[in-house]
Amino acid sequence: QEVILDHYKNPLNKKLAPTFDAQVHHINPSCGDEITLNLTAVDGVITAITWDGVGCSISQASTSVVSDLIRGRTISEALTIIAAFQAMIQSKGTDSGDEELLGDGVAFAGVSKFPARVKCALLGWMAVKDAISQATAQKQ
Ligand code: ZN
Numbered sequence: 545q546e547v548i549l550d551h552y553k554n555p556l557n558k559k560l561a562p563t564f565d566a567q568v569h570h571i572n573p574s575c576g577d578e579i580t581l582n583l584t585a586v587d588g589v590i591t592a593i594t595w596d597g598v599g600c601s602i603s604q605a606s607t608s609v610v611s612d613l614i615r616g617r618t619i620s621e622a623l624t625i626i627a628a629f630q631a632m633i634q635s636k637g638t639d640s641g642d643e644e645l646l647g648d649g650v651a652f653a654g655v656s657k658f659p660a661r662v663k664c665a666l667l668g669w670m671a672v673k674d675a676i677s678q679a680t681a682q683k684q
Contacts, residue, residue: 547651551605556612561594566678570671572663577603579667581611583675588619593672600664602655607668609648614672619680625649626673632656633665 564582571578577599584592593611597604610629614622629649632641637657641650655665 545651547609547648548601548605551608551648552601555604555608557592557594557615558596558608558611559594560596561592564592564594565682566675568671568675568678570667570674572599572603572667574660575600575603575664577664577667579603579607579671581607581668581671581675583672583679585619585676585679590614590617590619590622590676593675595668595671599667602652602661602664603667606649606652606665607671609651610668610672613647613649619676622676623673626669629669630666633662 560580561582564584566583569580579595579597581593581595583590593615595607595611597607613625625645628642628645632639632653633656635656640653643650652665655661
């Protein structure tokens with residue numbers, strides 16, 4: 545709870561960078577959450593994730609967490625981390641998450657018990673996943 549509130553009040557990387565390899569816009573209509581996210585990847589490493597958005601504390605805090613956690617990772621590391629978060633958040637409370645892999649992301653484990661909030665928590669992570677696939681598709 546504390547971690548979520550902290551990220552909500554002081555979001556990380558919440559200022560869209562003017563240059564990027566991929567830009568995505570994701571919305572969660574069931575709650576009114578909305579984010580735009582810019583991603584840059586150099587030689588298979590994600591060097592920048594910046595974003596802007598509006599919505600509930602869970603969606604905004606979760607996007608702050610993922611933007612910080614994924615920066616500096618290789619694309620395959622990033623996809624592993626995102627898959628682990630997705631498994632945790634869809635586990636209905638049975639998977640408390642690997643803190644070594646997910647960092648502050650484990651703070652959202654409790655959200656998995658509330659189906660209505662799962663989409664809020666996933667919004668930023670799915671946006672990063674989408675941005676990665678767009679950035680890598682462009683470079684091939
Ligand atoms: Zn929400």
